[in-house]
Amino acid sequence: MTKLSWFNKVMFVLNIVLTVLTFAAYVLPFLAPKFFPFLSVLTLVMPLMLVFNLLFFMYWLFQARKQMLLSGLVLLLGITFINKFYKLSSLDLTVEESDFTVMSYNVRMFDLYEWIDDKYIPEKISDFVKDQNPDIICIQEYSGNLADFDQYRYKFIFFENKNNKMGQAIYSKFPIVEKGDIHFPNSGNNVIFADIKKGKDTVRVYSMHMQSIKISPDVHEIDEDLNQIDKKKSKMIFRRMSQAFKEQQQQAELFKEHKNSCPYPQIICGDMNNSAFSYVYRSIKGQLNDSFEEAGSGFGTTYNFKYYPARIDYIFTDKKMKIKSFKNFTNFVNSDHYPIMARMSFE
Structure with missing residues (x-):
């Protein structure tokens, strides 16, 4: 972080905090809420966290900085969650009498x-x-x-x-x-x-x-x-x-x-x-x-x-x-x- 400006240092700290919270949200669907009821709130805003990770990724990418790997890894690991939040195209197959x-x-x-x-x-x-x-x-x-x-x-x-x-x-x-x-x-x-x-x-x-x-x-x-x-x-x-x-x-x-x-x-x-x-x-x-x-x-x-x-x-x-x-x-x-x-x- 020594090569980062003070503003980018603050941004990177925020990026790390977001990364930790996102990883926690990835794990929470596998953990019973009775053990972590407060943290379960994170699952409600996971799509929003993915959007912010994408913004951080683009922010570091435009500066060609290696910090982009942090959010890039988060997005890569969370790719299986995307279809639960947003679908690019619908399916509409032929209607049949048995439908x-x-x-x-x-x-x-x-x-x-x-x-x-x-x-x-x-x-x-x-x-x-x-x-x-x-x-x-x-x-x-x-x-x-x-x-x-x-x-x-x-x-x-x-x-x-x-x-x-x-x-x-x-x-x-x-x-x-x-x-x-x-x-x-x-x-x-x-x-x-x-x-x-x-x-x-x-x-x-x-x-x-x-x-x-x-x-x-x-x-x-x-x-x-x-x-x-x-x-x-x-x-x-x-x-x-x-x-x-x-x-x-x-x-x-x-x-x-x-x-x-x-x-x-x-x-x-x-x-x-x-x-x-x-x-x-x-x-x-x-x-x-x-x-x-x-x-x-x-x-x-x-x-x-x-x-x-x-x-x-x-x-x-x-x-x-x-x-x-x-x-x-x-x-x-x-x-x-x-x-x-x-x-x-x-x-």
């Missing part, structure tokens, strides 16, 4: 509490589903009798208890031969499933809604002293996020135990409330295919977050199925999530 489509959509209770200034949200969602006409649709944060899905002959609607206004639903054009749920202790979140008969094949479809990471604290829990509000808010957010990561791990372990006993090929849909770089994602996905990685394009954004292309909703499929196309409908803004849909067939 079927699966949609997953967190509808935020069809805007029951009027977060959006539009009283026709349930009708718009109903019309959208009719236009896209998926063969199977998994709905998270479902609220009863607000939207019309009468085009589906078979359905499974589940609420934890009769007092709950929020549940989950699976609608299908094919017969549902078995159904059930996976209860998560001390949580309003859960997983439901339906064994669906399509021709000679039976497939188990899971719809999951994992624990929220609770980025927004309850304003009533924050002291009204303006000098303390930012500090208290930050501590509260990180404490809640750390707890949520541990709860997600417990939920993922319960789900894996249930999934491993399933005799059928599986499709897993839903809102995992975590990134594709997380331990929870890796644990739940297992050996299944990620539909976005197989056939998507762009950032694959599924959550309406203003400054960051967050992908927290997924459709995973068994290796016995071929993914032919994948869409995320970012132009359909009637919830805090975007609908996603995959077209597939049995191979």
